Structure formats: structure tokens, C-alpha cells
Amino acid sequence: MGKIYKGTIINPVDAHHAEVMHHGFIEVDDHGRIIDKGIRKMADRDEEPVIMPAFVDVHVHLPQFDVRGSYSGNQLLLWLKKYIWPEEAKCSDNAHVKDIAQRFYDDLIRHGTLTAGIYGTIHENAVKTMIEAMPIRGRVGKVVMDQQAPDSLSETTREAIEVTERLCEQYGDRHMVTPRFAPSCSFEVMRQLAEIAQRYNCYIQTHLSENDDEIALVKKLFPEYRHYTDVYKQAGLLGEKTIVGHVIHCHEEELTILKETGTQIAHCPTSNVALKSGTMPLDDIVRHHIPFALGTDVGAGPKTSMLDVMRAFLDVHDSVHATPTAALYYATKSGAQVLGYSDETGSLDIKKSADFLILKEYKQIDQSLDEYIRFLTHKSDYDTIVEKTYYKGKALF
Numbered sequence: 393m394g395k396i397y398k399g400t401i402i403n404p405v406d407a408h409h410a411e412v413m414h415h416g417f418i419e420v421d422d423h424g425r426i427i428d429k430g431i432r433k434m435a436d437r438d439e440e441p442v443i444m445p446a447f448v449d450v451h452v453h454l455p456q457f458d459v460r461g462s463y464s465g466n467q468l469l470l471w472l473k474k475y476i477w478p479e480e481a482k483c484s485d486n487a488h489v490k491d492i493a494q495r496f497y498d499d500l501i502r503h504g505t506l507t508a509g510i511y512g513t514i515h516e517n518a519v520k521t522m523i524e525a526m527p528i529r530g531r532v533g534k535v536v537m538d539q540q541a542p543d544s545l546s547e548t549t550r551e552a553i554e555v556t557e558r559l560c561e562q563y564g565d566r567h568m569v570t571p572r573f574a575p576s577c578s579f580e581v582m583r584q585l586a587e588i589a590q591r592y593n594c595y596i597q598t599h600l601s602e603n604d605d606e607i608a609l610v611k612k613l614f615p616e617y618r619h620y621t622d623v624y625k626q627a628g629l630l631g632e633k634t635i636v637g638h639v640i641h642c643h644e645e646e647l648t649i650l651k652e653t654g655t656q657i658a659h660c661p662t663s664n665v666a667l668k669s670g671t672m673p674l675d676d677i678v679r680h681h682i683p684f685a686l687g688t689d690v691g692a693g694p695k696t697s698m699l700d701v702m703r704a705f706l707d708v709h710d711s712v713h714a715t716p717t718a719a720l721y722y723a724t725k726s727g728a729q730v731l732g733y734s735d736e737t738g739s740l741d742i743k744k745s746a747d748f749l750i751l752k753e754y755k756q757i758d759q760s761l762d763e764y765i766r767f768l769t770h771k772s773d774y775d776t777i778v779e780k781t782y783y784k785g786k787a788l789f
């Protein structure tokens with residue numbers, strides 16, 4: 393007999409369906425696994441809390457936590473130079489990393505995110521600290537920048553490769569191979585990073601086709617390739633364990649390559665709005681059956697809350713595929729699949745880890761799930777929504 397949690401159970405199934413059980417329960421064993429769920433025979437009261445799976449953020453930059461909300465128009469490249477690179481350079485100081493990592497993880501937990509795909513910085517010690525201090529589930533990547541980087545963040549090709557390999561060796565797939573984006577990487581470093589990921593069976597994360605100036609720069613730096621996606625393809629970086637952020641301006645041939653290689657997308661609508669990057673072509677991505685999930689992309693994204701990202705997903709897409717039920721799926725179960733944790737988390741299914749949230753906002757019986765999710769995403773203060781956060785069956789907050 394495990395511990396019973398009673399409430400309205402909301403459990404995402406796919407982009408079109410979710411299980412909703414009023415007067416429901418989940419049962420959790422001593423190992424923090426869900427061992428049963430269902431509807432209670434005797435309901436004790438009409439108003440009951442909502443129980444739903446914890447959120448998954450597939451794309452977030454830990455070192456940018458303190459510079460959220462700093463922008464300079466639609467200039468991705470200027471924004472990086474002005475705000476991001478000086479901030480990331482601070483991570484050569486490990487006391488700074490410890491402090492920011494703790495505040496970052498606390499904030500994620502308060503907002504109900506218990507699984508994340510995280511970008512670090514170029515610094516080996518910083519990435520170690522980010523992995524070792526992590527109280528939730530996730531993978532962290534040492535960012536590689538062996539060209540077009542400021543002095544404070546530059547490294548040689550050899551250093552980038554050696555540090556990446558050491559981190560994969562030490563942490564296995566908790567470390568993600570992370571070429572920042574093509575402009576920051578020589579072709580040689582990308583080719584060797586792909587080999588390391590293959591050898592250690594690690595995930596790869598990077599950015600692809602976010603902004604027009606960035607795409608023009610890639611064309612200038614890599615003139616011998618057909619397009620941005622082809623640079624990554626020829627370097628061997630694309631595949632089922634690769635997550636590319638954004639994919640806003642890719643054309644048909646590029647999307648076909650992503651589909652054929654099994655590459656997955658991190659879709660970050662709050663970031664895309666903030667940097668005026670454009671809108672991911674949702675209908676085309678769905679038509680090509682390219683797997684994707686939602687990410688905050690903090691610090692370009694202003695908030696760590698996945699509810700804010702779900703709100704933006706609903707706001708920016710004029711598409712039959714952008715429903716509240718779909719937003720919930722892309723912020724939970726699909727994220728777990730993209731990050732390789734589908735057996736562990738992302739939904740309230742038997743045998744999975746009990747990673748769940750208890751929400752303060754009740755769901756009325758006559759309210760549809762879409763109405764309820766829309767209501768949640770349009771609350772202004774997201775950190776008042778989560779009452780309690782359970783990770784592996786234990787209360788974290």
C-alpha cells in the first residue's frame with residue numbers, strides 16, 4: 393500500500409487527448425513510483441486540487457537567469473554580444489555559478505518544472521557544478537565556441553573537444569554535446585563533437601535558423617554548404633538524439649532533412665516573441681511529423697514558467713494544432729520524449745516516477761480541459777499557481 397494523493401487528475405496522452413478524472417487519485421510507492429491511479433468510489437468533497445505531471449523545459453540557458461528581459465530589438469547577434477556573453481563570462485568564477493545555479497533550480501521547482509535540457513557555458517568547472525547541484529532531472533551541456541567569440545569566452549578547437557569528451561566520460565548522458573550554433577563553431581569542431589556524441593551515446597543540442605542575420609552569417613561562414621541545416625548534417629550532428637532550438641526560417645528541403653534524420657525541435661515561442669525572431673511554422677512541422685516540445689529559452693525567454701510558454705504557443709499560432717490540450721502535451725509528455733525520459737516522467741502513468749504538481753486552482757466539473765488550461769495560462773502571476781511540487785514522490789516545494 394503506497395501513499396494516496398486525491399484530486400482531479402489531468403494526464404496528457406498526446407497532442408489531441410488528455411485523461412481527466414474528477415474525484416481521482418494516484419498511488420505512489422516507497423520508491424517514488426506511481427503504482428495505481430483511478431477514480432475514487434467515495435468522493436469526499438466537490439472542490440479538490442488538480443494533480444498534473446510536472447513540466448519539462450527542453451531548452452533553457454542556466455547562466456542567463458539574471459539577464460532575463462534585456463533586449464535590443466530584433467537583433468539576436470547584438471543581444472548576444474551586449475547582454476549574454478558578458479554574463480556567461482562570469483561563470484569562470486565558480487562561486488558565481490554555485491549561487492546562480494541554486495537560485496535557478498529553486499525558481500524552476502517553484503514553477504513546477506522538474507525536468508530540463510540546459511545550456512551551460514564554455515567553462516568545464518561551471519558545467520560540473522550545474523550538473524552536480526541539480527536537484528531535478530535533466531541534462532546540461534558545455535557550450536562550445538571555438539570561433540567568432542569574445543576574448544572572455546574563447547577556446548581553441550582542441551580545448552573544446554577535450555573538455556567535452558571529459559564531461560561525457562565523467563557524466564555520461566547527463567552531459568549534452570553542445571555546439572552553441574554554427575556561427576560560433578568551426579566545421580572541424582562540429583565534426584569532432586558529433587563523433588564524441590556517437591561514442592558516448594550522448595544527446596546533442598544546438599540552435600538552428602532563429603534569425604535572418606544569423607542565417608546570413610552562416611551563409612558567409614560556410615559558403616560551401618547548401619543551407620544552415622546542411623552544415624549540421626554534413627558535420628554529422630543531426631539524428632534522433634539531437635535537439636535543435638527554434639527552426640523558424642527553415643524551408644521545405646531543410647525540414648525534410650530534419651524529418652529524415654529523426655532530429656527533434658525545441659520550440660520557444662516566448663523567446664521568439666521577445667527577440668522578434670519570427671514564428672515557428674507549426675503546421676509544416678506537424679505535417680512533416682518532426683517531434684517537438686516547448687522550452688523557455690531563458691534568458692531570451694523572459695520567464696521560467698512553462699505556463700507562460702504555453703500561453704505564447706496559443707497566442708502566436710493561428711493553427712488547428714495550437715490547442716490548450718496540445719500545449720499541455722508539448723510542455724510535459726512530449727518534452728520527456730524529446731529529452732529521452734519518456735519511460736521516467738512527463739505523464740501520470742503507472743511505473744513512471746511520481747513527478748507531479750498540486751495546483752491551487754480548482755477545475756470545475758463542467759469546465760472543459762481546454763477552458764481550464766487556457767484559464768491557467770492567462771493568470772498573470774505564475775508562481776502562485778503551483779501549491780506543491782513532488783519529485784520522485786518527495787515534496788520539493
Ligand SMILES: [Zn+2]
Pocket residue numbers: 451453599637689
Ligand atoms: Zn537558446
